[in-house]
Amino acid sequence: MTLVKFKRRPFGELLSKDFFNMDDFFDSRTWNTGLMNTDFWNGKTMEPALNIKETDDHFEIELAAPGFSKKDFEITIEDGFLNVSAKKEMTKEEEEENYSRREFNYASFERALQLPDSVVEEDIKAKYTDGILKFNLKKREEAKKRPPKVIEVG
Structure with missing residues (x-):
C-alpha cells in the first residue's frame, strides 16, 4: 500500500x-x-425581507423595500392574500461632443402573504417611509384577545 x-x-x-x-x-x-x-433582499428569491408582529388587536407588517417611491407599489387583496409588488425603471442618457453615455436600471419584486381569517380586509392600511412599507391589519372583534374570565366555584 x-x-x-x-x-x-x-x-x-x-x-x-x-x-x-x-x-x-x-x-x-x-x-x-x-x-x-x-441586508434587504434574500438573494435566493429576490423577495424583500419582512417582519410580522402580532398584538392583541392587530398585526403589523414591515417590508424592506429601499429605493422605491410610493407610486411604484401595487397592493391588492385577492382570495385571502395580500399581494404586494413594485417596479422601478430608470434610464439616463447623456450626449456630449466626445461621448455618449446611457445607463439603465430595473428593480422589481412580488410578495404574497396569506391573510388569517381574523383580519378585517376592508380596514388594511399601508404607509411607506424611509424604505420601509408598513401595513396595519386590524383584527375582527371576535378574534381579539380578551382577559381571562374567572369563574367562581359555588
Whole structure:
C-alpha cells in the first residue's frame, strides 16, 4: 500500500466528480451560503425581507423595500392574500461632443402573504417611509384577545 499526500481541490467534491455539475455549484456554493444576500433582499428569491408582529388587536407588517417611491407599489387583496409588488425603471442618457453615455436600471419584486381569517380586509392600511412599507391589519372583534374570565366555584 502506498500513501499519497491529500491535495485539497479549490471547490471540494464538485471537481472530484467525473462531471462538473453547474447547477450543483450555484445551488450549494454561491446562492445558499449567503454570498448573494444583502441586508434587504434574500438573494435566493429576490423577495424583500419582512417582519410580522402580532398584538392583541392587530398585526403589523414591515417590508424592506429601499429605493422605491410610493407610486411604484401595487397592493391588492385577492382570495385571502395580500399581494404586494413594485417596479422601478430608470434610464439616463447623456450626449456630449466626445461621448455618449446611457445607463439603465430595473428593480422589481412580488410578495404574497396569506391573510388569517381574523383580519378585517376592508380596514388594511399601508404607509411607506424611509424604505420601509408598513401595513396595519386590524383584527375582527371576535378574534381579539380578551382577559381571562374567572369563574367562581359555588
